Amino acid sequence: MQNFLNSYFFKTHRLEISIFIIAVILFLIYFAGAPHVFTRFPIYRAFMQSMPFFGIIAISATFVVTLGEIDLSFPSIVGITSLTFAMVLTAPWGNFFIAFTLATALGMFAGYINGLLVTKIGIPSIVATIGTLYFWRGLVNVVSQGSGVAIVDAADDTWHHALFVEKIFGYIPAQFVWFVVLTALMHWIYRYHKFGNHIHFVGDNKDSSQMMGINVDNIKIIAFVQLGFFSALAGIFTMHEMLYFWPTQGSGLMLTTLAAVFVGGTSVFGGKGTIFGTFIGVLIIGSLESGIIAIGLSGFYVQFINGIMITSAVTIYALIQRKKT
């Protein structure tokens, strides 16, 4: 044990190990509190079904948070891109390819606007994205006039429905496989690609990065654009599961998604974070509600325990950080 504590792996992965231990403890509590639920498969299938919708965005948002920026507008980007997808898919001239292309392009465009506001105009991201949060949601309301769009006829029993959300071998929801694959891919980019490297440097120290020849503005813009893309993608996944667009779609995602990123150990000051941490953060945040209910506590405890989890996780990270310096 002493050996392990002094090992290189432990020293460089303290954050990941802490978050992993927190998750294990949490699931042990579930097991002890509700063995009849947690020793059976259905609860896990339910997790695998619901977590990817905000998990995909959380992974992508980790890039923006590592920059020391924040994006509050993604719930509305999910809304506007889902609406676009639904309208185009159900239009007489529409098909999946056009719908998918337009929705993701719009998502990237929305991200691009966020990026421009932050870099070229110089508005702090927390302020700029509050503006675009209202703007895109407002546009959803205006265009949809408050009513939903059913896509059952256009999406159910199609190849893309099978590709996105059907159960593989009747057990594993396809979206969870997508989520795991995207997480692995994004982890690879975050740690080993030039872009991920530059994300870390810009988040760490913008001025130094500029001096070292990194194009700070471009990196920020690309980060917002990819978040726009993945917000659209998450919206499309959700639509295939629900087969229905409703005008508030996405608006419940804000706090769970950002909570997953912060519980995952990504620093709000920028420069440091892990995709693995966010992945575990998604497992924690995404399981809390069902876990608490299954144990037998009333629904009133959900937010309370959520609060304890988030606060204690970020406290642990702050202490780890302080020890290092």
Added chain:
Amino acid sequence: MNKSLLRLENITKNFGNVKVLKEINIEINTGEVVALIGDNGAGKSTLIKVITGVHSPTSGKLFFKDEEVKIKSVSQSRKMGIETVYQERALCDQQELYRNIFAGREITNMFGFIDIKKQRKEAEKILRDYIGFTSEAITVDSPVMGLSGGEKQGVAFGRSLYFDSDLIILDEPTMGLSIQETEKVLNFVRGLKDKNKSAIFIDHNIFHVYGTADRFIILDRGEIVGQFKKEEISRDDLVKKMIELHESGKIQVEA
């Protein structure tokens, strides 16, 4: 020896209505260390930023190796062989050394993925051969924040040597360093000449500058107010000139 490396002709830089640089003419030869002296706000940093491509000049011409160049970005100036060593601002604290050394010019494959193994190996070489780090506590995987000011400066120097820059710009490299560490940095600057590299050395401390530079350029409110070769002026006279300038805002240049 006297080959021109960098020549500035009538360089001006305005920020809005403020003229930060007025008609600057400087020539720097190969193997020469030139000190740039001046008070805060004299325009030293702006001049450096024009040379390294952070800012573009409002007017004037830049020649590098006798060819006119327009430097539009830091990566461009780095590629040409101009490297800057900034005090405190040269590195990102939370990132590992091997990532810092290659930041902005990573060793990647065609898809942009970093060859971590190679970067670590090269970084190890830089630490050992160029900087002479022997401490067990510092490895290529250490984040920069654990390093002392002098060590950080060493990393920035090592980086500039590794990438074989012709002109190294030192922006107050001794600021905030202990006496011992300052001596290391100054030794390093002296060593540049043996390698036939040129440097622009900016420092407040005339005693540091005098011992290392071949030539002194005094900048005041965006203008060059004095240029001296080391053999033309004693250290005490240089100090006197600076005090004179400070008091009267003018400098008496003897013929």
